[in-house]
Amino acid sequence: MLTPQQPLGSGFGAATTTDEVMTGIDLSGKTAIVTGGYSGLGRETARxxxxxxxxxxxxxxxxSRAREALAGMDVEIAPMDLLDxxxxxxxxxSFLxxxxxxxxxxxxxxxxxxxxxxxxxRGYEYQFATNHLGHFQLTTRLLPTLRNAxxxxxxxxxxxxxxxxxxFLDDPHFEHRQxxxxxxxxxxxxxxxxFAVALDQREKAHGVRAFSLHPGAIADTGLGKYIPLEHRVAAGVIDEQGKPVRDPARQLKTIxxxxxTQVWCAxxxxxxxxxxxxxxxxxxAPVMKEQPEKIDMADAMRLTGVVPYAIDPASADDLWELSERLLNW
Structure with a gap:
């Protein structure tokens, strides 16, 4: 049975911090891996x-950058490149x-x-290869230890x-489209x-549950470095002096x-x-009932919810199969 895609009434909200989420939680004896754990949201999660x-x-x-960023935090660092x-x-x-x-x-x-x-x-588009395929490979390789937990x-x-x-399952790497x-x-x-939808369905019988999330728009993580300054100002993410705007009600958050949200999910x-x-x-999150024909960055700050195509189980299965083919499994 699928978990309903509807709010639980968690008691938390847009302005909730990681320390508030973690109040009273003891993870002694537990092991965690955090990719991207030496900058931005990942570093805060690791902390x-x-x-x-x-x-x-x-x-x-x-x-070297990871060691500098994580100095004094008593976390372990190991080499890995999501594009390799x-x-x-x-x-x-090594972990297994x-x-x-x-x-x-x-x-x-x-x-x-x-x-x-x-x-x-491999000829794969960078964002799809890094953000999805690299994590798909890592997660599936680690399944034996996840099941053992x-x-x-x-x-x-x-x-x-x-x-x-x-x-675009028939053209994920922009070979036939602009x-x-x-x-x-x-x-x-x-x-x-x-991926979270498909992984959860496949592995919940083994005690492995999967979640996905939107963290908010956090201007000081460095993720948006390729977005032109004027676009970020127009969207209200930063002010004209280049300083981050903080307004959790519009998803404009601190790190x-x-x-x-990712710490809560974890x-x-x-x-x-x-x-x-x-x-x-x-x-x-709720399901977004209607997808606007065009969304700019300013609109995106005001919208909430998930678009139905992103939680469709059939599409999730199709993506899983495509991912295996792209990895030659």
């Missing part, structure tokens, strides 16, 4: 999980050999709105940007949501507020026996 007692591992492409299948397999193999159970996997790393069509060594959570950090595009940076990003974020007992749902503002 609070470690503070609650979890052993935290952060895979990193740039090891060999490095993903090596990281997973050393650790019997993985309780929390937060797939937080992402790139956004790459201005020019860029492909990886007897109650694991996999959290995919998606975005309100999923509204920019469905997944490349638009936000469409590429939106497609990858829709893929994150569909602590932005990471609260740890909250309110979600026990639930899964496969898209969350925002530290609750399960």
């Amino acid at each position: 609070v999980l470690r503070a609650a007692g979890a052993r935290v591992i952060v895979p990193a492409r740039d090891l 299948p060999t490095s993903i397999d090596a990281f997973a193999a 050999e050393s650790t019997p159970a993985l309780h929390i996997l937060v797939n937080s790393a992402a790139i956004m709105a790459v201005p020019e069509l860029t492909r990886d060594a 007897n109650g694991a959570r996999v959290v995919s950090v998606s975005s309100i940007g999923h509204r920019y595009s469905p997944v 490349y638009i940076p936000l469409a590429g990003y939106g497609q990858s974020k829709t893929a994150n949501i569909l 602590g507020q932005g990471a609260a 740890t909250s007992q309110q979600l026990n026996s639930l899964g496969g749902v898209y969350c925002e503002n530290v609750d399960v």
Whole structure:
């Protein structure tokens, strides 16, 4: 039975912080992996999980940058590049050999709105390859340890940007259509949501539950570095001096507020026996009844909910099969 895509009435809200979510939660004896854990939302997630007692591992492409960013936080750093299948397999193999159970996997790393069509060594579009395929490979490789946890959570950090595009299963790499940076990003974020739907259905019998979420618009994470300054000002994300605008009611959040939803998805007992749902503002999100024909960044700040195409079980299965083919499994 599918978990209803409707708010629970969690008692939290858009201004809730990670520390508020984690009040009273003890993760001693638990192990967590956080991709993107050395910057922005991922770093904040790693911080609070470690503070609650979890052993935290952060895979990193740039090891020196990760060591500098995580200095003093008592987390482990290991090499891995989401665009390099060999490095993903090596990281997973090493983890499987050393650790019997993985309780929390937060797939937080992402790139956004790459201005020019860029492909990886396999010919795959960068955003789809990084944001979806890399995390798909990592998660599925780690399934034995997730199953061994007897109650694991996999959290995919998606975005309100999923509204920019469905997944084009017949052309995910823009080989036969015009490349638009936000469409590429939106497609990858829709893929994150569909992956959570499919993973939850496949693995809930093994005690593995999956969630996806929109963290909010957090101007100081660096994710939006490719968005022109004037566009971010027009959307109200930053002011004319380039400073972040804080207004949780419009999803304009601090890093602590932005990471609260993914931390809640990873740890909250309110979600026990639930899964496969898209969350925002530290609750399960509603379904968006109508998708506007055109969405600009300012509109996106005011909208809430998930678009139906992003939680469609049949599309989720189709994406799973496509992902396996693209990885030559």
